[in-house]
Amino acid sequence: MGHFEKKSAKTSQDVPTSAMPDVVFMLLIFFMVTTVLREVTLQVKVDFAKAENIEKIEQKRLVSYIYVGPQKLSGNKLGPTKIQIDDSIIDDVSAVRNIMYDKLREQPKLIVSLRVHDEAEFGKITDIQEELREAGTLRINYSTKQEVN
């Protein structure tokens, strides 16, 4: 009996680690592919509206965002409603047309996601929509969060 016990104790108890780099690389590649390295500093306040019947945008690379909301001023104060595209505030609504037209030429399947503060009034959106129609970017998406009942 003692003889057998001694023999089993001799076997190696290490987990083989030679495949670990492969596993890690696989995870690495997954995260590299899913990452979108683009962050925008919001200069306007946007609280999303909520809705139930929403759809997902699967291809984030097609999306271009327009932010609409009250401008963040120093000292936690909020200014008038402004439009922000990428990193800059746009004062003149008609500039939206040229910006979006250029983006559409780069990406013909462009989806414009409107991220609008939920207390904003709709007139600004109407203006933007008119500009988008002129620019030819007709696929839009009102960004909303899932409503939880």
Next chain:
Amino acid sequence: MIGKKREREDPEVGGAGMADIAFLLLIFFLLVTTIDVDTGIGLQLPPAPEEDQEPPPIKKRNMMKILVNAQGQVLMGTEETQPTPVTQVKRNLKEFITNRGQDPNLSDNPDKAIVSIQTQRDTPYNVYINMLDEVMGAYAELRNQAAQSNYGVPYDRLEEGSERHEKVKDMYPKKISIAEPNQ
């Protein structure tokens, strides 16, 4: 001779550090990644109007006007006198779409039914979104019903782009028109 032999002994690059490098990169991408998916209500805008283009003639009964006014009230139908509660929009719309010629004030058939959305400059955005949500909900429910009764599966279980999916989609085409803004 002996010296030469020793040089040839280990020509491989040490692979032990590779895991560490990979881990470092992995941690970087883990921190940078945001997995939240963009969600929202999709809509197709009409193309820009060409000059002196007459709008196509549409029978009055086939068009459901929804006006969201500056006070955040939803006015449905042609009379536009009594505000409709937002929660009622879905029911009214489904009635309108599935009328199939019975009520002379409602649509001829789902194929011709058009939802026309009108807003004013001071319309609150969240009321507009709630209303649009209801409109999308009405179509989603109708399509779901059609898919359920024809194929026995919910609409979102049908494969995107498949024949069945397209058929159900064509049964209730989403015709939402955004009215030209009036001052």
